Amino acid sequence: MQAQKSINLEELSDLCTPWCLHLVGTLRIADHIAAGTNEINDLASAAECDAYALHNVLGYLVDKGIFEETGPGVFALNEVSEGLLDPSRRPDLNGIGGRMAYAWGTLPTYVRTGNSGYHELFGRPFWEDLAANPEVAESFDALMGPAGHGTPDPDFPISGGWESIKTVVDVGGGTGAMLAEILRIRPEIHGTLVDLPGTVARSGEIFQAAGVAERVTTVGQSFFDPLPTGADLYLLKKVLGNWPDQETTAILRRCAEAARPNGRIVILGGVTADDVSHKLTIDKVLLGGKTNTLSEFLVMAGDAGLEVTSAEYEPSGQFVVECRPV
Structure with a gap:
């Protein structure tokens, strides 16, 4: 031993x-x-x-x-x-780095209540704080985009392949890094980016750099409001894990409404296989979000008017869940 x-x-x-x-x-x-x-x-x-x-x-x-x-x-x-x-490795208390560092001081509230204590320190919940501080929001967008996380991998599998997909809505897609890559390697697809107004306003440079700006529509709104309808695919990448169950169900319900009758919803992040253990991450402290097991997610999907049609690991190790409205 x-x-x-x-x-x-x-x-x-x-x-x-x-x-x-x-x-x-x-x-x-x-x-x-x-x-x-x-x-x-x-x-x-x-x-x-x-x-x-x-x-x-x-x-x-x-x-x-x-x-x-x-x-x-x-x-x-x-x-x-x-x-x-190296700017990508250097700790920094300015911008979002400072918010993340100081937020660890609210960990006791998160553990005692299951909810974020971010507002106790900064006066507002996380998303409201970003809206009130554009410079922090901009640094957060940079962290989430290629400068912080590298170029995203757009080649995730979907049932039946990508040939039938002509329109994609990236729900909560930040400044569009993932959508830009999807469109760059698939010139037959048109995309719509949905995120808060200040965030989508910073997406133009990314779409221009990818050479896809003419095939993108940006919509500045909350994803708790009705979403653009009629697309073939609605993408939720690293969105659901940022929210408690009630809000997760509400987001799924909006996707189901928009995707009817023939669209599909693909989820990357926020759902794990049943045998994956729980682990603490900074997003849970900042937001009080919850990563659900597939069994837990099946219940919420049903409540939102969705059925899970596939759930599997892609070659990179990412767990991909696909749903359709019922």
Whole structure:
């Protein structure tokens, strides 16, 4: 029997390290060092902060193996801290990064109630907070798009293949990264992007870059309102897991109404196979959302006027659920 690896509870519960990393990421300390500024007073001046306090932070991170102190108050990058030069890996307390970091402080509310405590800290629920702070919303859209998650994979399987699909509505599709890729590799398809007005307003550049702008319609609205009708396929990608069961059922009901009589709904994310274990993710803390097992989802789909026609893993490992209205 293989010996269990020793687990240090003190290290696991340490909050100093992640907060120091977020701080130096936010201040772009690695960038300043890479540009040749490496003495503590000069670093503090470049980052507009207190030299003594910054020295304490960097000294702590040196002990953790994240930077090197090559002389008193002189710092250098090593293999670990060079990772902070990559914007996609760098912790940042500005924009959505700060919201996500501070939201972990509301974890007790989520665990005690099953609901998000985000409003306790920021004064509004998550989506309302984004609507009231366009700069945070923009950074969230960037995180969800190709810059944050890479180019999405549009080649997920659907029953009967894609040949019969001529129109796709991407429900809650953000700034359109997934829809753009679907249309790019399938020139016979026209698409509609549905999301909040401020979000779809930022989709134009993505559609232009993919060369599909002439085949896209954008609709700025809530997906709790009636959706564009008559499309062949309605896509819900990473939407359902952001909501509790009641709201999930309402979204499904809107999709069923719009898809009748012959459309289909494809769900990527928010539903798992029955044997998948539960795991905590930041979206649950931010939103109080719920990922449902297939058995749980079958009940909600039925309540929404849908029947599940297939549920299977695609080659990439993603679980794909397909429904039709009844």
